[in-house]
Amino acid sequence: MRTGITSASAVLFLMMAVPMPSFATESSVTAGLMPMPASITRNVGGFLISTSFNVGITGSSSPRLERGVARLLSRLEDKTGVQLPKEIRHDLNSTLIVNVRSEGPVIEALNNDESYSLTSTATSVRIEAPTTDGALHALETLLQLLEPDAHGYVIPAVVISDAPRFPWRGLMIDCSRHFEPMEVLKRNIDAMAAVKLNVFHWHLTDDQGFRIESKRYPKLTQVGSDGLFYTQEQARELVQYARDRGIRVVPEFEMPGHSTAWLVAYPELSSGSAPVAIRREFGVSSFVLDPTREETYRFLEGFLAEMATVFPDQYVHIGGDEAPAPDWKTNPRILAFKKDHGLSDNDALQAYFNQRVMTILLKLHRRMVGWDEIFNPGLPKDVVVQSWRGEESLAKGATQGYQGILSAPYYLDGMKPASTHYLADPVPRETTLTPEQQKKILGGEVCMWGEHLDQRTIDSRIWPRTAAVAERFWSKQEVRDPDDMYRRLASVSLELEQLGVRHLSSEDAGLRELAGREDIEMLRTFATAFEPVSFGERVQQQHTSQLTPLTSFVDAVQPDPPARHAIQRTTTQFLATGGQQTRDSVEAGEALLRFFDSVGASVPEVEKLMETSPRLATLRTRAEQLAELTLIGKQAIEFRKTGSVPSAAWTEQGLATIAAARKPGEMVQFNFLAPLTELVTAAR
């Protein structure tokens, strides 16, 4: 029987609880805030939530605002346990007054005023906003302010004045590679609203499935979807759901490439070769729509007109990326067309196609969005380019007068830490763009591609990391301290789970399934040390397709688990004094020892579990490496603590073990190799 083991999660909590001196000021009031408001002043005292709490809407009211207030009340009840009156009043004697100047536009619009102010005292809370959207943001801030004190739950006395930095703050979810049920999308939209994102970019079609019903072209889903698609009624419901939360829905219909699902249903639209089935494999397909035939445009006109009745947003995303189109270089008819129209290459032909589609969209009073590839000097200026190629490409567009949104640094399947995404700025401090050009950068979008996830794991890939990016899009440029971000992210992460997303519980569920038993404490501790490899690395390690079961260890573990940053930070703290022992460095050393101890101790337990769990048994090498790595960590700390110097052989051996652990295996990687390397190097 093991003794002396403290679970890793407890250790990590303690590490994270050590306050960083730089945030001592006002840190309590901002603990739950993300994104950080433009301005916040803390006053003394606060407003205690009690059964006499009530809400009055003054100024412009609307069913949408009332539903927002009803959600606020329900969440406040859940968080405080206090039963609250549900009637919404319309007078100034209420404890919470929401004063909205106007409902704002009938559908969400890009240029909507989303600002608000929130003033709380010991006796009342007052929200002012020019539009309902601003008020909805204020209600989310109110919930994030809630904090416990000796008497109950309190809204601290503050004066907040807030407005977003960028008007386009999006999350894209790919529902083609793997279909996501409505409830998954709804809970993700709830979470988006909580962190003030305002664009849900719905990637509805791709080679692996056509996910939106067309009554006009029913084969698109009959043949192109495995029966997994959204009816128009469901799509309208989701648009309404998002609208209720101040979120626009921008649908994406990929063309002319990524179009296997169109073409398996309507092969007559193909450029020559047509697929016989939707694509199960990932990667770029060579099937493309035929841009040279009028039938194609008549089809698209019919389809887009139908979609315009489902999606009211001003913007429609046409994809436009990755269309290698070998047929365009070999099909004699297409070659002739290119020649006739003076289209020198495939890019020119795609530009022609985009122009034609744009004309269709303009007739439908829609504006076009597309990925980098649509960018073409001949393109009219009211197109929006979504940059997956990077900041440079985005800036280039802006200098030429094109509006753009940045996505390249926000690809979640890169499995990068939240801090990496967080520090990438659509308009970085060092930008060379003029203020006028900067205005062309509308904001950014987080992209969640769906190859390696399903409804069970998607939440942990999106959250909480996306909350950090949401802050990048909303808050001032100078709000960019990763330590402070992680401090607040821990709190927001919990709030998001309570709101319905399952990034925390899905890891437990996955580990339980792997372990085949309810008690997974040791496996959870073991898992603390790992994170999934990036999309690119996974593809190299394992052949996956749409049909691959996604219930491996890599699917259970979270990207950027709280452990990762905590260990890095604690290591920095431990090494900061250059060998001198301070209270901070001693505490940090103890915390690191406990971490290595508990994670190391989990190894034999998990190895025992492997005997009855064949799917865990594949992790044997990883387990052995983990045992070695934690031992090295403990030894390194002991050297440092005792001031003794390890042998060169020890250092060499330690670094070699770390190097070996970096090698690919089981699609997971250790998340503490960088600080461990620092520890080993520092001991020398």
Added chain:
Amino acid sequence: MRTGITSASAVLFLMMAVPMPSFATESSVTAGLMPMPASITRNVGGFLISTSFNVGITGSSSPRLERGVARLLSRLEDKTGVQLPKEIRHDLNSTLIVNVRSEGPVIEALNNDESYSLTSTATSVRIEAPTTDGALHALETLLQLLEPDAHGYVIPAVVISDAPRFPWRGLMIDCSRHFEPMEVLKRNIDAMAAVKLNVFHWHLTDDQGFRIESKRYPKLTQVGSDGLFYTQEQARELVQYARDRGIRVVPEFEMPGHSTAWLVAYPELSSGSAPVAIRREFGVSSFVLDPTREETYRFLEGFLAEMATVFPDQYVHIGGDEAPAPDWKTNPRILAFKKDHGLSDNDALQAYFNQRVMTILLKLHRRMVGWDEIFNPGLPKDVVVQSWRGEESLAKGATQGYQGILSAPYYLDGMKPASTHYLADPVPRETTLTPEQQKKILGGEVCMWGEHLDQRTIDSRIWPRTAAVAERFWSKQEVRDPDDMYRRLASVSLELEQLGVRHLSSEDAGLRELAGREDIEMLRTFATAFEPVSFGERVQQQHTSQLTPLTSFVDAVQPDPPARHAIQRTTTQFLATGGQQTRDSVEAGEALLRFFDSVGASVPEVEKLMETSPRLATLRTRAEQLAELTLIGKQAIEFRKTGSVPSAAWTEQGLATIAAARKPGEMVQFNFLAPLTELVTAAR
């Protein structure tokens, strides 16, 4: 920093893992089986699941069976991680052959043949069933048989022949007191299918809300539901979903009592007084439909005819319970009616009402089900009485020729252990009913009333306990060993969570919300010692209504947590030798010490948490009691181990502390007071 603490969950797992000598034989092959098949023979070896696994349907096929096979394949993939071919073949060369004689009736029927046989060898698996329903049951058994071995996942070689003991094996869910979204019902239907239940009894109307859309009487939901109801389209979808899994849907429309929601919408149907709003309070209401006016029957005829188009099942439940109806004793018109028709009292008037409703149902080719109160000597024999009053009432009906189903011992809101429900038998061994009368007992239904739960907590109230009752309804009377049931329940519980119900993850979510932090290991250990009090006790301790927030500690903790039985069993094992030390008793003593140690050690940690969590702070007294109780437990074991005798004062004090801990507090109770009392008494 604490040391030497092992989490309670790990301890409990170890305790449960100690094999009980009585099940050593064949215990591995039955580990995941629930309900236990009628006959099972284990042979040597088994069938390894690999990528070459494929399924052939021979005999009668149907889209329903094919969907069932598709679900099997998907779940097998999830559990094994092996990607399987999805094409269903129709030849005898498949590795799994499903041979069904006929699809069975077009809708689920009571007398459907649900039997099946399953034979597995090292090279193939063969399922035979007279109907699709039998085959669907066999597929669930197949999944429960799956076990890991050194090479992967294996179906052990067995010969199973199986059929249910009772034809009516139900679960009732009350969706009126709290509305349950469709996905909650769907995942519960998935879980029902996994344990071979076959009736979903849908309690759709009650004082607190009318939950099914009527196009003919739209005010029923417009006025009577807070907007929370199922559309007819959704109801049809659920019927289809259940049918796909071999489950009938019996809708319940409560009348003439429990009818506030009818009457707030259509007050003209009332017996005199009519409500002004749906009822928020619980308990019995005095509003009833007027049984003396023809308008009432015309209304019901219209309503039930409409519902017959939504619910194809042969049975319709009309409630009929708890209709005190003061108006029937005071309204002059009703008094006159009673006199004119020779109806001596309210019971007679209700019997008249039931007769009239029955006539309506017969015209619609439906049979009537009602609670105990509908039972009346004048009632035609083809009514089915659902007994919430008990076995005696049920048996009395049977002797008079009425069909019945038992529910009294299966009320989940009593928060009783699974074993208590498990041992209650619709036709107990000692029955005095003749074999002919016994046939009148169709089976039983588990009842989940909805006063004190919502969509976040319902799963943990229903599961895994209902799986034990499902075995009672399916398996032979003599399968009734609680220890063996709990051994298998642990495995089934996990399987149910993987299938989608959230009885495990919802406790974590609730505790996280209470703690306000992600790491809840200590709070989870603390919670291990508690369970919710019964519905009746909760009502005495707290005034609750439909509007009460359900996010207290009592809502997070599970009824009958695995700890409860494990501690009881380990205590029995520890004390079994009468003081003599055997290997078993020593091991049991160590396990108990670890439990008391870890739970006791959680107390100061949780008390620290209370400082920042006002909603946990209300548990202070409970925490202090827990610290005392675990100390007493440890001392009692030490006395026993060392053979020393405690002072009379110690025993008296210990028993007094236990008695104090039994007193009501925070709507939870300690789940180990019985074994603790045994330990204290034994030490004496």
